[in-house]
Amino acid sequence: MAITATDLRTEASHAANAAMAGGDGAEHKYINDFFYFVVRRERGDGGESLTVCSGINLDRFMPIVRLRCGLGGNPILSGLQLVNFDICSQAIAAGGTPNAGGRHGCPGIAPTKEAWYSQVLRIDNASGLSSEEMIGSAVRGFVRKIVASSNLDVKVPETLLAPAELQTYLDTLCRAMPRQ
Secondary structure (H helix, E strand, O other), rough: OOEOHHHHHHHHHOOOOOOOEOOOOEEEEEEOOOEEEEEEEEEEEOEEEEEEEEEEEEOOOOHHHHHOOOOOOOOOHEEEHHHHHHHHHHHHHHHEEEEEEOOOOOOOOOOOOEEEEEEEEHHHHHHOOOOOHHHHHHHHHHHHHHHHOOOOOOOOOOOOOOHHHHHHHHHHHHHHHHOO
């Protein structure tokens, strides 16, 4: 079954749009019912830093991983971890210093009451990093990893879809997974 981004945009036009950007410029976010990436910019004595919050909804991704993965082989968890490694690489290349965890963590971001896996990354010396570019790169990278793990003949959206459009795309992808 081939699913195209165009088919999904048509279906997504009927869905409500989730949050995509913060109001005051200190926070940028990309949130839907499947995953989130939130970047909070802070200024302190040591200069500018970022707190990168990321999370995945384990329940929503279950059709992709159900009965297909061994212990420690969940491609959705691995995908999020690999995207966070990519963020660390971007930070180092721009002169930043990534560290696991953040001062305040990331409570209350998950938009649903389902089971979520989340990670917090703090980047010090972050003045050379763009929050918007970081989120765009993280979302596109995560979606590529999800589609690759699905083993379906699916085209990855070429552009960054709005959160609600991407949620519809992922809903369609999960429904296309064979029942085992």
